[in-house]
Amino acid sequence: MSSPALVRHSEDSMPAIAEAGPAPAVTPPATPPSFGTFALRWYRLNRAGLRAIAIGIISLLAFLLVWHLLTTYRVVFFVRFTNVPSPLAVYASFTKAIHDPKFLMHILLSCRRILMGFSLAAIVGVPLGLIMGRFKLVHEIIFPVAEVLRPIPAIAWVPMAIMLWPTNEQSIVFITFLGSFFPILVNTLHGMTLVDPVLVRAAQCLGARERSIFREVYFPASLPHIFTGLTVGMGVAWVSLIAAEMISGQYGIGYFTWEAYSLVQYADIALGMIAIGVLGLGSSLLIRGAGQLVMPWRSR
Amino acid sequence: MNEILTKAPQGHIEVRNFSLSYDSIEGPVQAVTDTQIHVKPGEFVSIVGPSGCGKSTLLNAVAGFLKPTTGVVTVDGEPVNGPSAERGMVFQQYSLFPWKTVRENVEFGLKMRGMPRSQRERAARTLLGLAGLEAFEKHYPDKLSGGMKQRVGIVRALATGPKVLLLDEPFGALDAQTRVIMQQILTNMWQRLKISVLFVTHDIDEAIFLSDRVYCMTARPGSIKAEIPIPLERPRQQAMMMSSEFLALRRGLMSLIREESLKAMGGEISDMGLQGLNIELHGHSLADVI
Numbered sequence: 001m002s003s004p005a006l007v008r009h010s011e012d013s014m015p016a017i018a019e020a021g022p023a024p025a026v027t028p029p030a031t032p033p034s035f036g037t038f039a040l041r042w043y044r045l046n047r048a049g050l051r052a053i054a055i056g057i058i059s060l061l062a063f064l065l066v067w068h069l070l071t072t073y074r075v076v077f078f079v080r081f082t083n084v085p086s087p088l089a090v091y092a093s094f095t096k097a098i099h100d101p102k103f104l105m106h107i108l109l110s111c112r113r114i115l116m117g118f119s120l121a122a123i124v125g126v127p128l129g130l131i132m133g134r135f136k137l138v139h140e141i142i143f144p145v146a147e148v149l150r151p152i153p154a155i156a157w158v159p160m161a162i163m164l165w166p167t168n169e170q171s172i173v174f175i176t177f178l179g180s181f182f183p184i185l186v187n188t189l190h191g192m193t194l195v196d197p198v199l200v201r202a203a204q205c206l207g208a209r210e211r212s213i214f215r216e217v218y219f220p221a222s223l224p225h226i227f228t229g230l231t232v233g234m235g236v237a238w239v240s241l242i243a244a245e246m247i248s249g250q251y252g253i254g255y256f257t258w259e260a261y262s263l264v265q266y267a268d269i270a271l272g273m274i275a276i277g278v279l280g281l282g283s284s285l286l287i288r289g290a291g292q293l294v295m296p297w298r299s300r
Numbered sequence: 301m302n303e304i305l306t307k308a309p310q311g312h313i314e315v316r317n318f319s320l321s322y323d324s325i326e327g328p329v330q331a332v333t334d335t336q337i338h339v340k341p342g343e344f345v346s347i348v349g350p351s352g353c354g355k356s357t358l359l360n361a362v363a364g365f366l367k368p369t370t371g372v373v374t375v376d377g378e379p380v381n382g383p384s385a386e387r388g389m390v391f392q393q394y395s396l397f398p399w400k401t402v403r404e405n406v407e408f409g410l411k412m413r414g415m416p417r418s419q420r421e422r423a424a425r426t427l428l429g430l431a432g433l434e435a436f437e438k439h440y441p442d443k444l445s446g447g448m449k450q451r452v453g454i455v456r457a458l459a460t461g462p463k464v465l466l467l468d469e470p471f472g473a474l475d476a477q478t479r480v481i482m483q484q485i486l487t488n489m490w491q492r493l494k495i496s497v498l499f500v501t502h503d504i505d506e507a508i509f510l511s512d513r514v515y516c517m518t519a520r521p522g523s524i525k526a527e528i529p530i531p532l533e534r535p536r537q538q539a540m541m542m543s544s545e546f547l548a549l550r551r552g553l554m555s556l557i558r559e560e561s562l563k564a565m566g567g568e569i570s571d572m573g574l575q576g577l578n579i580e581l582h583g584h585s586l587a588d589v590i
Contacts, residue, residue: 207385
């Protein structure tokens with residue numbers, strides 16, 4: 001009784017489906033996607049990223065606007081904005097500074113100090129961490145000393161550094177070195193302790209000896225942590241450098257900022273600060289980029 | 301490649317008077333005691349037993365990672381001291397090098413042997429082709445499924461042409477369907493290479509389906525409780541798992557292991573000081589669980 005009804009029902013609906021069905025299914029491969037559809041798809045796939053960029057720009061603009069309003073109306077509400085330079089004043093001193101060879105020299109000198117101090121820290125810290133992680137005796141000898149020295153902030157080393165090194169330049173590089181050395185060492189060591197022992201075993205039963213295991217397993221396995229150490233180390237290097245330059249420097253962006261305060265050039269204070277921020281951001285982006293180059297297996 | 305395929309069968313594993321204990325604060329703990337096993341050249345042998353019975357310990361001793369407290373492990377008459385490329389190993393956790401592509405993983409053993417790059421690349425490609433993985437040679441292991449990872453793991457272990465292949469619950473982390481396929485792949489490779497295999501598993505079906513012989517171990521301290529020849533014809537098909545022969549073997553092994561598992565779990569219960577509880581009820585429910 002019910003079956004004829006069912007059959008008729010499907011017969012009725014069939015043509016409707018057949019008519020509507022193939023039409024949209026055939027068209028897309030027939031014509032190549034137009035620029036419009038391509039752009040639309042690209043937009044759909046990258047929506048989250050675009051959103052983040054848009055919000056980021058808006059938030060930076062809002063920050064500038066608030067800064068502008070606080071300074072033009074010289075707001076005093078617990079903190080005093082009476083002497084704080086406005087964004088426009090900072091921009092004016094920026095356009096002046098980029099034509100001033102002295103300002104560029106300050107920046108170049110700071111970068112050179114970072115490069116030297118940080119590179120030395122990486123050259124010493126990474127191999128030392130690897131060796132400490134592999135050889136117990138080295139670890140037992142060096143670890144206690146490192147643990148005592150590690151909590152001393154690099155700034156506290158300034159007087160000692162001045163005594164130790166014949167020139168100011170060397171002592172500043174030394175302080176930058178110290179600032180980045182410990183994060184690099186500690187993270188490398190941490191990476192070594194987390195190496196999966198099964199991977200070491202796998203290498204051993206494929207015929208790997210001590211040196212190959214070190215090069216092919218321990219080192220690459222520790223790389224993510226080494227790069228964490230380098231990123232943190234770079235941040236601390238800038239902190240230490242600026243402090244050292246403010247105290248004992250004659251040149252450098254930290255010195256520039258401090259000098260601006262002494263010379264009552266308030267716009268230059270903010271300019272120096274922003275320059276430090278941009279340089280710090282740039283150097284950590286460089287490290288992140290290097291990390292992606294060195295560890296292609298980590299990228300999505 | 302040809303050298304691997306046409307090599308004369310060898311790889312005679314012998315484990316004699318084997319025991320292994322380690323020190324703890326309460327004194328030495330016996331992990332494995334008084335064990336003899338052997339694998340003839342080209343034979344496929346499995347070890348099954350309740351968890352914690354020391355079957356992996358035994359395998360690790362054959363691999364050379366652990367030194368026996370007493371007794372000897374020999375391969376072709378030579379005592380094992382330390383891991384070597386003569387004994388390839390496949391791990392449950394795949395243990396592929398995440399920083400190497402699939403091909404670089406397979407090449408690793410050949411690289412350690414000092415084979416020139418172009419030669420080992422060719423060898424790795426051939427092997428990956430046999431395993432149906434050539435399309436993935438440039439992929440990093442992260443991007444592969446579990447079954448693919450383990451195929452790479454097996455190919456990597458076989459690349460150096462070892463005499464013996466040791467597998468430590470290699471398919472334990474795979475889903476049931478993938479596991480069946482992997483068993484088939486392993487059988488094919490084994491039959492082609494005529495290599496001796498020592499296979500540790502807790503899956504009884506897997507052990508019977510794959511092996512020429514199965515050793516069943518006792519609960520800790522582990523020793524060999526029984527040695528069961530598997531006279532099933534080869535090549536074996538999936539359908540064989542429904543045959544009365546297979547089921548009889550399965551029943552036998554099952555009851556052996558259940559006995560030991562109960563012993564192991566019963567031991568744990570009294571260890572935890574739960575004597576005050578109704579042990580009979582406990583034992584009953586445990587048996588049901590198993």
